[in-house]
Amino acid sequence: MNIHGLRLFYQVAITGSFTKAAELMRISQPAVSSQIKKFEQEIGIPLFKQHGRGVLLTEFGKELAEKGHNFFAFEEHIESFIEDYRLAKKGKIHIVATYLPANFLIPKWAATFKAANEDVDLVITTTNTKEAFEQLKQYKADVAIYGGGISERPEEVEWEELLEDELWFVVSPKHPFANQRISLAEMVKEPFIMREEGSSMREHLFSLCQTYQVKPPKVALQFNGLNETIRSVMAGYGANFISSLVVREYVENNQLARVHVQDIHVTHKIAICTRKSEKQSLLVTKFIDTCKKTL
Known part of the structure; x- marks a missing residue:
């Protein structure tokens, strides 16, 4: 079917005039x-009938005009949909x-991103370092946000560092090592x-022990979440090696205490990772820009 012909017919039908349709x-x-x-010749059905000096729509013409209204309204919707994606308003x-x-x-x-982009869906999955990079490499994720060492960075990943964070040894405030230098x-x-x-903190600690040739510690309790590990140390058992971002407030409120280990100053990176040599969509670029500005 000739879509241009349908469009011309529809304009005549809604304006009631060949002249007005021509102007539009x-x-x-x-x-x-x-x-x-x-x-008309193409479809083989009359669209207009004579009425005095003018023309009127045939019954088929009236029905086709209604179908045309739905068709061109949906066309506008598709164009708007494409434009929203192109301008990163939806997705x-x-x-x-x-x-x-x-x-x-x-x-x-x-x-912050959602406040400015309400129609964009953010699907966020939390996992360990190894799985995060696997999901990125296997196209299950558009962006990986990673906290850890640069040595763990896969070759296939584009890495953009956002900030550097200190790693602290922490214990309960009642522990003999609390606020001590050892x-x-x-x-x-x-x-x-x-x-x-597979967690970056655990890998950091064991790597540190290997570097300084000391026997790695016994992992007495193991949890899948950060909060559980923190609560257990706060309760008075054991120690943890953890990001200062996580425990700074607890240390300041005397719910945890630092242990200052001689000659040890360890940091790790917070980075946004994407697939190497792949041009990012405008939507992903907008999200990354928001992360940078919100730091």
Whole structure:
């Protein structure tokens, strides 16, 4: 079917005039008449009937005009839909994050982004380092937000550092090591409460022990979440090696205490990761820009 012919017919039908339709379509009135005649011949059904000096729609013409209204209204909807995506007003972003940024940074970033982009869906998954990068590489996520060491960065990933965070040893305020300065060898004799294997903090601690050639600590309790590990240490058992972003408030409120380990100053990176050599959509770029501005 000739869509241009249908469009010309529809304009004549809603304006009631070949002349007005020609003005709207910015072509001559004879051209409108000629093309509509061709359209009638194509479909093989009359669209107009003579009425005095003018024309009226046939019954079929009236029904076709109604169908045309629905067709062109839906066309406008599709054009608007495409434009919204093109301008990043609508869509969906799949974000995968490790526990630290997921719990302490992304809530603010997501709220700020949603306030300015209500029609964009953010799907946020929290997991460990290994799984976060796997989801990104397998196209299950558009963005990975990672907290950890640069050594864990896969080759396939584009890495943009947002900030650097200190890692602290913490214990209960009643622990003998609270606010003390000790050696790493002494520190790792304590039972540790850690997250599961594959978490960046656990990898950092064991790597640190290997670097300084001390026996790694016993992981006495293992949890899948940060809050559980913190609460257990606060309750008076064991020690933890953890991001200062997570525990700074607890230390300031005397619910936890730092242990200052001699000659040890460890930091890790908070980074936004995307697939290397892949041009990001405008939507993803807007989200990344929001994260940077919200720091």
